[in-house]
Amino acid sequence: MRQTVTLKQIANEIGVSISTVSKALRNSVEIGAETKLKIQAYAKLYNYRPNNIALSLKNRKTKTIGVIIPEIVHHFFSKVIKGIEQVANKRGYNVIIGLSNESFDKEVINMQLLANGSIDGFILSISKETLLKQDYHHFTESIDQGMPIVMFDRVVNDIKCDKVVVDDYEGSRKAVELLISKGCKNIALITTKDYVSVGRLRTKGYLEALDLNKIVANSEFILKVDDNDVSDDHLESLESDIEKLLKQNKVDGIFAVNEIYAITAMKVARKLKLNIPENIKIIGFTDGVLSKHASPSLTTVSQHAKKMGEISAKLIIDKLESNETHENNELIIIPTEIIERESTL
Amino acid sequence: MRQTVTLKQIANEIGVSISTVSKALRNSVEIGAETKLKIQAYAKLYNYRPNNIALSLKNRKTKTIGVIIPEIVHHFFSKVIKGIEQVANKRGYNVIIGLSNESFDKEVINMQLLANGSIDGFILSISKETLLKQDYHHFTESIDQGMPIVMFDRVVNDIKCDKVVVDDYEGSRKAVELLISKGCKNIALITTKDYVSVGRLRTKGYLEALDLNKIVANSEFILKVDDNDVSDDHLESLESDIEKLLKQNKVDGIFAVNEIYAITAMKVARKLKLNIPENIKIIGFTDGVLSKHASPSLTTVSQHAKKMGEISAKLIIDKLESNETHENNELIIIPTEIIERESTL
């Protein structure tokens, strides 16, 4: 087991000082050609690589960015990570992942763990519990300590940092207008509770679209799912809610704020012998894999998750590498895109 | 912007030495009660936290494990990560992610980047390209340098390290035998090329099950997909291949080595007006989300991805924290479990 070799070992072996070795390896003009060659050869032979930790300590930066997300077993978030990782890697940064599991405490602990020198900056999406509590002290603390943050998707206005979001409002409006343009008159909305900004904005887009088209919104057509229930139970109760809705009203279009709700709606429709898209049209909101492979395949509003990750990474690295004071904060809104599939033909 | 406070700053402020501060904060008996109190109060006030990097340098360990996977936008891998992260966190470790993107070069670079002090050990799943090239020098190098590795799912025998796999062979055999027990006579297999051990073993299980039940294997019933083609093209060509297969033979059961192939098979069956499960039964191999939400829902062989991650993390941390020489290597085989759903009723 050959341990990794250090400057000191090389110096001892060759009989020069540590600084000479360091300079030789960085090809400094201070060192004579002959010694340089000897040292470089030796280093190559023993496969010398500078110790990252020592470099981090010296340079006071780690070239690592911390990513805190609520959940990783989720197509949207994993795609964001992929985007982050890609540009981070290209620019010489590593990515360290922390999962909050939608829990406030885990979010705080994770951030504290990483903030003590392990990383240079954060990219994060806020957990539901944090959004509910509206306790953002860990974010402000981090920023106060000079550790920049970029938030994506789930953001809050109160915090002074860069933000990357999708145009939830606009995307929902367009989605519902697509349904209307296809002739739907009675359009239902399946959404989450309002405390997640994303859900609120999407609801707003739905209402706006109806309003713009002189359709009177009907509160019976709006299903607000309590997704705090992590188990599958809430899907079952959602199913029965949808079934009730579809039985009591002649709904001919459904807009769901995420993929799972849309798929569940499809399932219920099928159960009630409603043909998609003839009798009822459905649109979801997501980038997921379910929509693409469902049958009929599901029309969705794409969030451009990977792009979101790429932009977030670019923002944080730019900020880290500019020596300006991090005062001006950007809000980047990524336009959505409707991917038309069979469920709205 | 209040920067994070260091021992030195506290020492200067209070007028004692750095070592006194350090000892006071670690509640050493060497320090007088009064000074201890004063120092602790000050540290609390300024929210002192020891710098991780400095600790890493001093202790020569980072309490971080590097995870190298081929792809993160993938239900299986993200679930493994979730498992890893959970036990790693519980034991005070961080997780840093590297994506190989199924590329040999990226795998090597990622590992070299992390091996220079950034992490204490690796958990990884080998990229397809690496498996094809059969070039494993980066693994042996890492191990030679005293950096332990745990491989999961995609492993190779040649490397001396802990391995965690699912019982692919047994799982496939049981899956095919389930089809047989349900009365299927002509069972097709949709698999990948053989260089991924996983695909090879699953094929073997299929053949064995047929053999055990005195069914003669028919090479026409075996579809080997070239999944090097990352694009969606290969799914379309797979579709036509399956269609050809189903038209020319009266296949009444399909075993697919992953979720996507199974779903694709379902799609084709539906197109050909074959009822699932009445006319044809289908089983997939995976933990994915598609199977659960497909309609009819898809019977699958569960790989226990999360558990795989948990065990991998436990193995690597145990190894890191035992001061024994890392000589004895374990091979952990996780039993599969068949999750019966509608596609084989």
Next chain:
DNA sequence: ATCTTTTTCGCAAACGTTTTCGTGTTTATA
């Protein structure tokens, strides 16, 4: 009052780098 013990604290080294500033040696210049 003297000696021993205890208490309380600081020095210095170590982890592995990079870099500034000297210093000694060699070579070139007057």
Next chain:
DNA sequence: TATAAACACGAAAACGTTTGCGAAAAAGAT
């Protein structure tokens, strides 16, 4: 030949910790 310039290298500090050991001061024992 004396002096200046060029060259080749080393010492030391710094990043932020922890810890063994020595030493000063205080307390106790005789």
